[in-house]
Amino acid sequence: MTIDYNRLRVEGVYKQNEDGQLMLRVKVPAGVLSVEQALKVADISDRFSNGLLHLTTRGSIELHWLGFGDLAEVLRQLSAVGLTSRGACGGAVRGIVCSTTFAEGFAVTQVLARKLHRHFAGNPHFEGLPKKFKIGVDAGYEGSRHLIQDAGLVYVGTEDGLDLYDVWLAGGLGREPMPALLFEEKVPERRIIPLIEAAVRVHKQNTPVGKRLKHVVQAIGEKKFRQLLAGELKNAVELELADGFEKRLTALPHGPGVRLEANIFAGEVDTATFRRLADIAGRFAAGYLAVTADQNVAFLLGDAGCRDAARQALAEAGFTGKTPEEQMVFRICPGNHECRMGLAATRDVAREVIAALGEKGRAMTWAISGCGNSCAQPQLADAGILAVKSVKGEDGHRQPLFDLLRREDSGFGHAVRQGLSFSELLQAVADLG
Numbered sequence: 001m002t003i004d005y006n007r008l009r010v011e012g013v014y015k016q017n018e019d020g021q022l023m024l025r026v027k028v029p030a031g032v033l034s035v036e037q038a039l040k041v042a043d044i045s046d047r048f049s050n051g052l053l054h055l056t057t058r059g060s061i062e063l064h065w066l067g068f069g070d071l072a073e074v075l076r077q078l079s080a081v082g083l084t085s086r087g088a089c090g091g092a093v094r095g096i097v098c099s100t101t102f103a104e105g106f107a108v109t110q111v112l113a114r115k116l117h118r119h120f121a122g123n124p125h126f127e128g129l130p131k132k133f134k135i136g137v138d139a140g141y142e143g144s145r146h147l148i149q150d151a152g153l154v155y156v157g158t159e160d161g162l163d164l165y166d167v168w169l170a171g172g173l174g175r176e177p178m179p180a181l182l183f184e185e186k187v188p189e190r191r192i193i194p195l196i197e198a199a200v201r202v203h204k205q206n207t208p209v210g211k212r213l214k215h216v217v218q219a220i221g222e223k224k225f226r227q228l229l230a231g232e233l234k235n236a237v238e239l240e241l242a243d244g245f246e247k248r249l250t251a252l253p254h255g256p257g258v259r260l261e262a263n264i265f266a267g268e269v270d271t272a273t274f275r276r277l278a279d280i281a282g283r284f285a286a287g288y289l290a291v292t293a294d295q296n297v298a299f300l301l302g303d304a305g306c307r308d309a310a311r312q313a314l315a316e317a318g319f320t321g322k323t324p325e326e327q328m329v330f331r332i333c334p335g336n337h338e339c340r341m342g343l344a345a346t347r348d349v350a351r352e353v354i355a356a357l358g359e360k361g362r363a364m365t366w367a368i369s370g371c372g373n374s375c376a377q378p379q380l381a382d383a384g385i386l387a388v389k390s391v392k393g394e395d396g397h398r399q400p401l402f403d404l405l406r407r408e409d410s411g412f413g414h415a416v417r418q419g420l421s422f423s424e425l426l427q428a429v430a431d432l433g
Contacts, residue, residue: 008071015340021064052064052270086121103139137165151196153166165187165188168182170213177379194237202225250290258301261298262299266346274297277297284309344368366381368385
């Protein structure tokens, strides 16, 4: 049987290697996962994958080394607990991310994220796009991840009973990073879906295949881009998203609450550990856990009095917070461990970078991406590492070269050293202190 790997992308599936093994990406709206869903994903990995899960910087979960013959059953089991991978890859509206997990205002943004997921996920009007279209809903500007979205929504408060968002459009990383532009401030929720739909139509009608919305702005300029959007919005009808009752998932309705986090190196977690984390969520966090933008698992405790018990449970699960890997923020893409695009063994590189760092360097936030796609968002870390090319070494084997990026303001980090060999990279990071 001939497999059409391009058509599989809309199902959230990418080909991993020439043997036909596959990666499947599970959408998790706002990154919030129920205990039942977490346990089901772990069961699927044990049965059909390798007993490991990869937590992404967009709050999704990836399963690697799947076989084509198992996909239908995997998707059926995900659907049974309300999860989908539809549109998680390829030219479609992707998963709706909330990178400010459990920040003040998250009670509002997580609900909007799930409303947007319900509207866009699996809707054929928002598939078959020239390239991916990413949406982020954030409770504030911390982390600056609104800059990397095709549509970034930042909650700025509530006035007269209306939740208001600053809307940023046409951002993205990849090989041509471009920060999103502020399209409009204080947009009420009822105008959000028509506005995003208009942006998707502009993308679909004006972007060359293989390019993102940012390339339209680069080609025609912001003024013309705004004119195109205005034309699409001329006859738009506001869409009221009111509910009969509040539909938040997490325990506390307002404020940051009591937040605990299990730092997971490179977002790679075995299913036994993930089940222990699900158990902690069931005992202390009202049955929910969250996959964060830093590839960790976070809990919002329903009762501040259980904080010590929850911390003890995390320690018993192996999360003591004592190792450098647990103490640092270090986002890491799968690299060539699992990804065909990867030029470097990112997890191995990251471990050696951590070992080379001094106290000052370990206090910084880090990210490494194994190719120019920048999935680990190195441009948004204090220090970022980007594998940029592969060259033949003296021993005849291919070796990656790296750029070292630094970020010192609210924009993107920029390369301060380029084309570094691995040994040169380690010396450069050691020089940071």
